[in-house]
Amino acid sequence: xxxxxxxxxxxxxxxxxxxxxxxxxxxxxxxxxxxxxxxxxxxxxxxxxxxxxxxxxxxxxxxxxxxxxxxxxxxxxxxxxxxxxxxxxxxxxxxxxxxxxxxxxxxxxxxxxxxxxxxxxxxxxxxxxxxxxxxxxxxxxxxxxxxxxxxxxxxxxxxxxxxxxxxxxxxxxxxxxxxxxxxxxxxxxxxxxxxxxxxxxxxxxxxxxxxxxxxxxxxxxxxxxxxxxxxxxxxxxxxxxxxxxx
Numbered sequence: 001x002x003x004x005x006x007x008x009x010x011x012x013x014x015x016x017x018x019x020x021x022x023x024x025x026x027x028x029x030x031x032x033x034x035x036x037x038x039x040x041x042x043x044x045x046x047x048x049x050x051x052x053x054x055x056x057x058x059x060x061x062x063x064x065x066x067x068x069x070x071x072x073x074x075x076x077x078x079x080x081x082x083x084x085x086x087x088x089x090x091x092x093x094x095x096x097x098x099x100x101x102x103x104x105x106x107x108x109x110x111x112x113x114x115x116x117x118x119x120x121x122x123x124x125x126x127x128x129x130x131x132x133x134x135x136x137x138x139x140x141x142x143x144x145x146x147x148x149x150x151x152x153x154x155x156x157x158x159x160x161x162x163x164x165x166x167x168x169x170x171x172x173x174x175x176x177x178x179x180x181x182x183x184x185x186x187x188x189x190x191x192x193x194x195x196x197x198x199x200x201x202x203x204x205x206x207x208x209x210x211x212x213x214x215x216x217x218x219x220x221x222x223x224x225x226x227x228x229x230x231x232x233x234x235x236x237x238x239x240x241x242x243x244x245x246x
Contacts, residue, residue: 001114001195002027005121005177007034007160008062009051010233011041011091012181013217015188016050018209019180023190028056032110034160034177035062035123039091040233041181042217042226048099061106062123062161063133068092069103070131086224111154115195120154124161136162142170149174156200158191163233165189165204175202184235186211211237 004023009016023031037051037059038044051057061069067088076085108130110121125134125148137144145168149157156173165178178189187206194201215238218226230238 002029003114003193003195004028004031005034005158005175005191005193006031006180006189007123007158007177008036008163008179008181009033009041009047010036010064010179010181011038011044011047012188012214013041013043013046013050014211014213015181015209016047018207019188019190020050020054022205022207023192026192028192031057032121032158033057033059034121034158035060036064036160036179037062038068038095039064039088040229042214042221042223044091044094045096047181048095052102058110058121059106060110060121060123061103061108064088064091065103065106066131068095069100083225083228087229090224109151111151114193114200116198117156117195117200118154119156119158119193120149120151121158122149124159125149133161138162139164140166140168142168142174145174146170156193158193167202167204177204178206182233184237186237 006019031054033051037048072085072088108122108126112119123133127134134148151157154172156175158175160176160179162176163179163182166176168174175191177191180188180190186209188209189206192203192205230236
């Protein structure tokens with residue numbers, strides 16, 4: 001049994017195409033995307049269409065996906081700037097309204113058993129409400145993750161949200177493939193997990209992709225907050241005045 005785990009595609013079409021091409025060549029039994037298919041990047045509609053039409057894929061909802069389905073939190077949280085609100089509204093305007101009913105079917109947690117190994121998929125730790133996520137913990141310890149993912153029947157948890165990749169052993173093994181769509185360098189990431197008779201092995205992969213189309217789309221589509229996004233999620237690698245030449 002071979003599964004692919006991806007997370008946080010974040011509307012980055014060139015990165016998503018690169019990963020899907022790689023894993024199609026590799027072969028798989030199932031793909032799992034652990035939340036945040038949309039927002040931050042300039043291609044929300046294209047990425048959702050590609051993901052939803054990918055064979056044998058399952059999803060859990062992320063915070064950005066839930067903003068589209070259920071609306072932005074009210075009152076506006078202190079941590080959500082006016083610029084982020086404008087970016088979210090722009091993202092939602094790119095998507096057909098009927099997609100809300102499709103994303104509303106994505107669960108907050110998925111649990112599976114592969115060859116005798118119990119596996120949980122979640123975007124991040126679930127808040128007490130059951131419809132939100134706990135605050136982000138940067139560089140989490142095993143103790144942090146034990147508290148965040150109290151799934152007693154699982155020995156392996158795949159998650160996302162925090163864009164750095166990690167692989168930590170605590171009460172269970174906690175694996176974050178790293179964001180597919182957001183990285184300081186032009187690389188896109190995913191995990192391959194293979195299962196057989198109670199045994200499993202995990203490989204982390206990082207693949208280079210051409211990010212020229214990504215940057216040009218940010219500029220051509222006049223994506224709100226794009227300069228903040230460049231600095232925060234892409235390591236400031238795009239020149240601020242590049243858009244003047246395209």
